[in-house]
Amino acid sequence: MLQLIGFRSNTPVEIRERISVTNNNVNEFLSKAKDFCDEIAIVSTCNRTEFYLISSINGEELIKKIFNTANWNEEYKKYIFAVDGKRAAEHLFEVACGYHSKILGEDQILAQVKNALDYAKCKKTVSKNLTRLFENAISCGKEFKMKTSLNSIPVSTASITVKEAIKAGCNSYMLVGFGEINKLVYKYLTSHQYEKVYIVVRDTKKVNIKDKRVSIINIKDKNSIISKVDCIITATSSQNPIISKDDFKELREQVIFDLAIPRDVDEDIKEIHSLKVYNVDDISGMDIANKEKRKEVMEENKFIIKKHIEQFISWESLQILVPQIKRLKSQGDIVYKKRYKTFINKVDSNKKDLLEILFKSTSDAFINRAIEVLKEETLKGENKECIRIIEKIFLETN
Numbered sequence: 330m331l332q333l334i335g336f337r338s339n340t341p342v343e344i345r346e347r348i349s350v351t352n353n354n355v356n357e358f359l360s361k362a363k364d365f366c367d368e369i370a371i372v373s374t375c376n377r378t379e380f381y382l383i384s385s386i387n388g389e390e391l392i393k394k395i396f397n398t399a400n401w402n403e404e405y406k407k408y409i410f411a412v413d414g415k416r417a418a419e420h421l422f423e424v425a426c427g428y429h430s431k432i433l434g435e436d437q438i439l440a441q442v443k444n445a446l447d448y449a450k451c452k453k454t455v456s457k458n459l460t461r462l463f464e465n466a467i468s469c470g471k472e473f474k475m476k477t478s479l480n481s482i483p484v485s486t487a488s489i490t491v492k493e494a495i496k497a498g499c500n501s502y503m504l505v506g507f508g509e510i511n512k513l514v515y516k517y518l519t520s521h522q523y524e525k526v527y528i529v530v531r532d533t534k535k536v537n538i539k540d541k542r543v544s545i546i547n548i549k550d551k552n553s554i555i556s557k558v559d560c561i562i563t564a565t566s567s568q569n570p571i572i573s574k575d576d577f578k579e580l581r582e583q584v585i586f587d588l589a590i591p592r593d594v595d596e597d598i599k600e601i602h603s604l605k606v607y608n609v610d611d612i613s614g615m616d617i618a619n620k621e622k623r624k625e626v627m628e629e630n631k632f633i634i635k636k637h638i639e640q641f642i643s644w645e646s647l648q649i650l651v652p653q654i655k656r657l658k659s660q661g662d663i664v665y666k667k668r669y670k671t672f673i674n675k676v677d678s679n680k681k682d683l684l685e686i687l688f689k690s691t692s693d694a695f696i697n698r699a700i701e702v703l704k705e706e707t708l709k710g711e712n713k714e715c716i717r718i719i720e721k722i723f724l725e726t727n
Contacts, residue, residue, distance in 0.1 A: 331381070331383060331418060332412075333421070334380045336405075336410070342610050367383045368449075372442055381459060422465070426634060427479070458648075461644060482622050487513035499560035503526075504564075506563060514562050525558070530547070567589070573594075582603050660696075
């Protein structure tokens, strides 16, 4: 049975960073999860941790196994939500379209859903059911993005961060980490005037930008320039804070945007009053002006999600027919081969191949029509009697 277990959208950031499944621990979790589920994929971002599973275990027992596997404190269970079946599928489709993002309608989530599927495929923790669910959700998200043209309204954490930094009068920047988020930050920065950008990474050879205003700095040397910039934007996958109050030797007014989960900026930074620090939740609250515009456009196009959900549910409903369809096709092959064998010695040898094609095509025509009728009746909820009749006609044939 399809199940979804996730953390509610109002879960505080200090809790989300403790229950995030990152690149550092996702492989171990997926390996252990195979013991209690048939399929599993994890959508883990700065705003959410959601487990999509196919498992015979459900309810409290399933939640307990997830918490034990992740070694999480049981007090975090109060932030959990759990749904199954159609509602679980609907939730993923809504997620892919940006309905459950902190910044309503942001389009980064679509790539993150795709990454979740790709990673699960790589680790062989998904097969037919979850693969189909995620592929349909991704198709839905793509169509929704195209039809709504939400990219004409700033919709990402990166775009809002840059907008707020510009508004604050920042001219020099330090980007700590250069993954997907900060690459977007840099892209948005290039649309504005700025004096200097320092990109701070662990391996400077992996970043190649031809711009005299950009310098690539090793993370070991970050403190030499940390006080030189107006704005620090950090988005790494570190499990521990990488910026603390001790890094600031020369105090001045600066703005820090911490876009990471777990957070990159230590709590002790608040002791420096000249620094303004914003986390991902703070940034989502800055988006009021465009939020209503996006909300209106998204509601007008919600029919796209409904259409894709119906397609997935229809496909899922027909999966119970797979054994019957295989039997029908197998019986069709038996019938045509038996008839072919009977007549093979009575015809010109030059016509044997043609005769086999004729027998098989005739058999396939009747079997395929039977399968079509079976699917039609199943979607109407009347498959049991239909299966009985078709089996009597085709599977009891000698």
